[in-house]
Amino acid sequence: MxxxxxxxxxxxxxxxxFEKNSALTFKKILHEYSVNVSFESFIDIYKPINANYWKLYREERVSKEKLRYGRLNETFEKLNYNASDDLINLLSEKYIEHLPSFNHxxxxxxxxxxxxxxxxxxxxxxxxxxxxxxxxxxxxxxxxxxxxxxxxxxxxxxxxxxxxxxxxxxxxxxxxxxxxxxxxxxxxxxxxxxxxxxxxxxxxxxxxxxxxxxxxxxxxxxxxxxxx
CATH class of the missing domain: 3.40.50.1000 (HAD superfamily/HAD-like)
Structure with a gap:
């Protein structure tokens, strides 16, 4: 070339x-905010949902706000965990805040x-x-x-x-x-x-x-x- x-x-x-740093971030914030779900199950369910939302985002079919809320909301729904809008919005903000703390x-x-x-x-x-x-x-x-x-x-x-x-x-x-x-x-x-x-x-x-x-x-x- x-x-x-x-x-x-x-x-x-x-x-x-991204996958390693994202998982470490979720492990931190789910524990910090006492979200009582299996971490392994959360990550397994979240990853394909997140990938789909990013595809929709690239195609201009969802907004940044919808991506950040929707990927968590759908994950908790599949886990049968009753997460309030306030909790989802808080976790969404904390995820972005802490994500750069992990730098693999x-x-x-x-x-x-x-x-x-x-x-x-x-x-x-x-x-x-x-x-x-x-x-x-x-x-x-x-x-x-x-x-x-x-x-x-x-x-x-x-x-x-x-x-x-x-x-x-x-x-x-x-x-x-x-x-x-x-x-x-x-x-x-x-x-x-x-x-x-x-x-x-x-x-x-x-x-x-x-x-x-x-x-x-x-x-x-x-x-x-x-x-x-």
């Missing part, structure tokens, strides 16, 4: 270990960023909530590696909307033919970037079957060094 000058990363599920990164994050930083200009493109993404990067020690941080909220639409990628190119003073997107989500990161003529690398850490042809796919961050 000798033509690449700018490398754009997704954050959650790509560099920042995927193995190889620092090694990869150190390897890339002198060769390319690095950036972030994220659909995550603006008030927490920069704090996550700062507390996990990776913020200084990135030149531009592009959040979907700053654009007004979410990946895979092409407006996000075009805005990112403008902010970075980059051209799509010299840009690479690295991310985990086939729809939001990979197809969205391909539609805007980026090169792409798919982070397939769960080794799921991928339907896109001729796609560079890696199962660990260290593998990316083979291509850059």
């Amino acid at each position: 000798k033509h690449i000058q700018h490398v754009f990363f997704d954050l959650d599920h790509t560099l920042w270990d 990164l995927f193995e190889g994050t620092f090694e990869l960023l150190e390897y890339l930083q002198d060769k390319y200009v690095l950036h972030i493109i994220t659909n995550g909530f603006e008030e927490v993404q920069t704090v996550k990067m700062e507390k996990s020690g990776i913020l200084s590696y990135f030149n531009e941080i592009i959040t979907s909220e700053s654009v007004g639409v979410k990946k895979p909307n092409p407006k996000v990628f075009k805005y990112a190119l403008e902010k970075a003073n980059a051209k799509s033919e010299n840009s690479l997107m690295i991310g985990d989500n086939l729809e939001a990161d990979i197809q969205g970037a391909l539609n805007c003529n980026f090169s792409v690398i798919h982070c397939n850490f769960d080794e799921e079957k991928v339907k896109l042809d001729n796609l560079i796919s890696v199962t660990s961050l260290n593998e990316i060094m083979k291509y850059l």
Whole structure:
């Protein structure tokens, strides 16, 4: 990939270990606010519900507020736990507040960023909530590696909307033919970037079957060094 000058990363599920940090956050706040449910059952039920709400959020079918309330409300309903609106709203706020306190990164994050930083200009493109993404990067020690941080909220639409990628190119003073997107989500990161003529690398850490042809796919961050 000798033509690449700018490398754009997704954050959650790509560099920042969202599932691990999210689970630790819930373990803390469910205990702190005496929510009497099985933690393991809560996480097992919450994860697919949260993933579905994020899909709806990317598609502009639910608001940020509806996502934050709905994912918890549906989880408690499936657990047959009677949670009041006040409790759900409190947990929603505390979750966002405490999430950046846990800063597990995927193995190889620092090694990869150190390897890339002198060769390319690095950036972030994220659909995550603006008030927490920069704090996550700062507390996990990776913020200084990135030149531009592009959040979907700053654009007004979410990946895979092409407006996000075009805005990112403008902010970075980059051209799509010299840009690479690295991310985990086939729809939001990979197809969205391909539609805007980026090169792409798919982070397939769960080794799921991928339907896109001729796609560079890696199962660990260290593998990316083979291509850059």
